[in-house]
Each structure stands twice: as structure tokens, then as C-alpha cells.
Amino acid sequence: MSKTYNVAVLVGSLRKASINRKLALALADLAPANLKLSIVEIGDLPLYNEDIDVEPAPATYSRFRAEVKAADAVLFVTPEYNRSIPAPLKNAVDVGSRPYGQSAFSGKPAGVVTASPGAVGGFGANHQLRQALVFLDMPLLQQPEAYLGGAGNFFDESGTLSDSIKPFLQKFIDAYAAWVEKTAKS
Numbered sequence: 251m252s253k254t255y256n257v258a259v260l261v262g263s264l265r266k267a268s269i270n271r272k273l274a275l276a277l278a279d280l281a282p283a284n285l286k287l288s289i290v291e292i293g294d295l296p297l298y299n300e301d302i303d304v305e306p307a308p309a310t311y312s313r314f315r316a317e318v319k320a321a322d323a324v325l326f327v328t329p330e331y332n333r334s335i336p337a338p339l340k341n342a343v344d345v346g347s348r349p350y351g352q353s354a355f356s357g358k359p360a361g362v363v364t365a366s367p368g369a370v371g372g373f374g375a376n377h378q379l380r381q382a383l384v385f386l387d388m389p390l391l392q393q394p395e396a397y398l399g400g401a402g403n404f405f406d407e408s409g410t411l412s413d414s415i416k417p418f419l420q421k422f423i424d425a426y427a428a429w430v431e432k433t434a435k436s
């Protein structure tokens with residue numbers, strides 16, 4: 251019987267009506283049977299500060315680290331802020347990466363999806379995040395790249411996913427599932 255892989259999904263936007271959050275949920279629906287996607291919340295993490303990251307660590311840090319550690323893989327779905335990674339997501343990356351030598355991310359297969367109502371599709375955030383994932387030693391899906399522009403049209407008022415983007419999301423999540431199966435530690 252094939253294994254089911256648990257994927258921690260980190261969404262870079264904290265707003266309730268976030269397009270990226272809706273995309274994360276759509277990807278969870280489209281994921282093949284061997285992949286279970288669950289959003290790990292990042293909005294309650296205090297700004298990373300080594301002074302407060304001492305024993306006992308803040309409960310929010312411990313909760314976040316435990317949820318990421320329990321997952322087989324990590325998928326990032328995020329907007330771009332000022333051509334860069336939104337601060338809450340970068341903060342979550344920093345929290346999960348510590349204490350030094352005990353990173354929650356180390357070795358876990360990763361994927362990056364960026365989406366924006368603008369034309370560039372979050373390219374800047376996508377690649378800046380990739381830069382951090384190199385240091386975090388995460389095997390990262392390279393293709394297909396997912397810079398999703400025009401994201402304001404991806405969902406109608408009832409929240410239904412548009413047929414214009416659905417085939418690409420299916421292609422992406424199928425490729426990511428194959429990547430996780432190939433690279434996840436058993």
C-alpha cells in the first residue's frame with residue numbers, strides 16, 4: 251500500500267479573504283490521494299527574537315515547530331510584498347529554523363507557489379524564498395515554476411475556482427506529489 255504524505259502548508263498572507271489562502275485550500279482539494287495538505291498557522295508567532303527563544307520557548311514557537319516537524323513536506327503559498335517575502339512568512343521561516351541545528355525544515359521536500367493580482371505573479375517573493383530554502387537544506391521542486399499573475403480572477407464571488415487556472419494547479423500539485431514521493435525521508 252502506498253504511503254500518505256502529510257504536507258504542512260504555510261500561507262504568507264494573514265488576511266481573511268486572502269487569495270493565497272484560497273489557493274492553498276484549492277491545492278488541498280486537487281492533491282492526489284497520497285498527499286494530505288494542512289495549513290499550519292503562522293499569524294500568532296511573535297517576531298523572532300533570540301532573547302525570547304530560550305527554555306521554555308514561547309508556546310506559539312513550540313506549536314509551530316512541532317507541526318512542521320510532524321509533516322513530511324512543506325508547501326509555501328504566498329503573495330509578494332514590495333517585491334519580497336511577506337514579513338509573517340519570513341518570520342515563520344526564521345522561527346522554524348531555530349534552535350540552531352534543530353531546524354523543523356531540514357531535509358523536507360518543498361514547493362513554492364506565489365500569486366498576485368498583478369502581472370508578475372510574485373516572482374520576487376518566490377525567488378527570495380527559494381534563496382532561504384537553499385540554506386534550510388530543503389530539496390525544492392524546480393518545475394513547474396508557479397508565478398501566478400492575474401490572481402484576482404481565480405475565484406468568483408462564491409469562491410469557486412476558475413477553469414482558467416485549475417489545470418495549471420492540477421499540474422503543479424501532481425508534480426509536487428511526485429517530488430515528495432521521490433525525496434521525502436521515510
Ligand SMILES: Cc1cc2nc3c(=O)[nH]c(=O)nc-3n(C[C@H](O)[C@H](O)[C@H](O)COP(=O)(O)O)c2cc1C
Nearest residue numbers: 263265268269270271329330331332333366367368
Ligand atoms: C504591503 C503590500 C505590498 C505589496 N507589494 C506587492 C508586490 O510587490 N507585488 C505584487 O504583485 N503585489 C503586491 N501587493 C499586492 C498583493 O499582491 C495583493 O494585495 C494580494 O491580494 C495579497 O495576497 P492575498 O490576497 O493572499 O492577501 C502588495 C500588498 C501589500 C499589502
